[in-house]
């Protein structure tokens with residue numbers, strides 16, 4: 078199973094300051110069927126549970142600090158050291174993604190409340206200490222908050238990225254030959270194009286290896302560009318463009334009526350009348366009928382277990 082790091086409270090572990098948890102149903106009931114989770118809770122590790130609450134405070138001259146909510150005791154250094162330790166530990170677990178608890182001064186990925194010292198309204202502009210360390214150390218690790226995973230578009234992008242992230246790391250670990258890299262790149266052609274045409278061209282140039290570099294160097298360059306590519310968000314127009322390319326493989330082999338039906342579906346997807354999965358299902362019928370080998374292996378048509386049903390929601394594409 079692919080491993081995902083997670084804020085421990087989201088799994089239902091009793092580690093929150095008040096002795097509660099923050100169990101997330103989608104994670105506990107759905108994602109747990111596909112991923113194994115590695116929990117982290119820097120606050121529980123330092124202060125145990127229950128404990129006093131902490132918050133981010135903007136101290137102007139010395140910047141944003143972590144302090145206790147009641148007495149204002151500065152705990153920044155302590156939390157920073159353990160967050161750093163936890164973030165380093167992530168590398169030991171072969172993790173392919175991370176889900177963080179939103180709003181937390183430790184785990185929140187964005188828009189965490191920052192208080193002012195004087196009586197002034199809070200601003201949602203902070204990043205949790207542990208989240209910050211993760212982002213610094215692993216700039217291309219797929220990271221999301223549980224709250225944002227409620228958005229179909231962010232959810233689809235995140236999980237697609239997790240699977241692709243895992244795949245490229247497995248490729249590198251397998252010590253592939255050039256032909257294996259070419260095969261990998263070929264499989265990802267349309268998925269990458271659905272993220273960025275430019276990235277697809279850059280990756281193509283790396284694989285072409287005109288400078289005759291050794292495989293280790295090429296792999297290192299490829300992995301980095303691949304991670305940059307899958308870190309980009311897809312959208313309706315890029316996906317529509319890819320669907321048109323795919324349609325080109327069999328448009329001359331089908332009847333005018335069949336052609337019309339496919340084009341109608343493509344346009345309905347573009348207009349957000351039907352979800353992507355409806356178009357993919359239709360396309361797959363023709364891929365099978367004409368045995369289009371090149372398309373059969375395309376990750377774009379089959380990026381993750383279909384039971385996750387990520388492409389069944391019209392809102393999964395913006």
Ligand code: SF4
Nearest residue numbers: 084085086118178184
């Ligand atoms: S949000 Fe982070 S620090 Fe707070 S209880 Fe959950 S895992 Fe622990």
